[in-house]
Amino acid sequence: QKEVEQDPGPLSVPEGAIVSLNCTYSNSAFQYFMWYRQYSRKGPELLMYTYSSGNKEDGRFTAQVDKSSKYISLFIRDSQPSDSATYLCAMKRGGSNYKLTFGKGTLLTVNP
Amino acid sequence: KAGVTQTPRYLIKTRGQQVTLSCSPISGHRSVSWYQQTPGQGLQFLFEYFSETQRNKGNFPGRFSGRQFSNSRSEMNVSTLELGDSALYLCASSLSGGLDEQYFGPGTRLTVT
Numbered sequence: 001q002k003e004v005e006q007d008p009g010p011l012s013v014p015e016g017a018i019v020s021l022n023c024t025y026s027n028s029a030f031q032y033f034m035w036y037r038q039y040s041r042k043g044p045e046l047l048m049y050t051y052s053s054g055n056k057e058d059g060r061f062t063a064q065v066d067k068s069s070k071y072i073s074l075f076i077r078d079s080q081p082s083d084s085a086t087y088l089c090a091m092k093r094g095g096s097n098y099k100l101t102f103g104k105g106t107l108l109t110v111n112p
Numbered sequence: 113k114a115g116v117t118q119t120p121r122y123l124i125k126t127r128g129q130q131v132t133l134s135c136s137p138i139s140g141h142r143s144v145s146w147y148q149q150t151p152g153q154g155l156q157f158l159f160e161y162f163s164e165t166q167r168n169k170g171n172f173p174g175r176f177s178g179r180q181f182s183n184s185r186s187e188m189n190v191s192t193l194e195l196g197d198s199a200l201y202l203c204a205s206s207l208s209g210g211l212d213e214q215y216f217g218p219g220t221r222l223t224v225t
Binding site: 046094 | 116143145147154155156157160167168170202204209210211213214215216217218219
């Protein structure tokens with residue numbers, strides 16, 4: 001079983017839809033959770049960085065963490081064609097282990 | 113503030129050759145991490161450098177190595193290239209690693225023929 005599981009999609013939605021992206025993880029040592037957006041032929045761009053269980057909102061984006069279920073989500077409200085990209089979840093343990101462990105990414109297309 | 117830069121952006125090499133990739137972090141950032149991204153395996157951690165010392169290492173063979181210079185710039189070297197090394201190599205910088213946010217460069221796309 002992979003440490004981080006993410007549905008690769010592809011996911012296609014109409015403009016204005018609410019998008020829900022999810023990851024599950026198996027290792028309870030993960031304490032810090034991130035969402036990155038990667039456009040084609042570009043490097044990943046950090047969208048959200050959370051620690052505690054609960055919700056964190058930034059503009060149209062909401063990150064949700066449920067540590068008891070080992071489940072994280074990213075919601076995109078009022079989706080735009082410019083949101084079309086691959087969305088990657090990433091996680092980090094505490095302590096001195098600094099590497100990020102990524103999901104494989106979900107390809108999202110928002111249709112005008 | 114300039115972002116993370118990586119050179120070259122594209123490389124084509126032949127099996128058995130070696131390659132060196134370069135990464136310049138965001139000014140003031142002292143931690144540089146390297147990742148390999150492939151369609152099959154996704155993004156996988158290679159190693160992390162801080163103050164010219166390798167601090168963390170992923171599960172890659174010894175053909176993959178790196179170093180960091182006193183100005184925090186980093187290089188990654190792959191020797192005896194194999195077809196399976198074809199990938200997008202990404203570097204990410206952060207202030208001091210640990211729990212700091214990591215910012216990625218655009219990557220170097222390596223094709224091994």
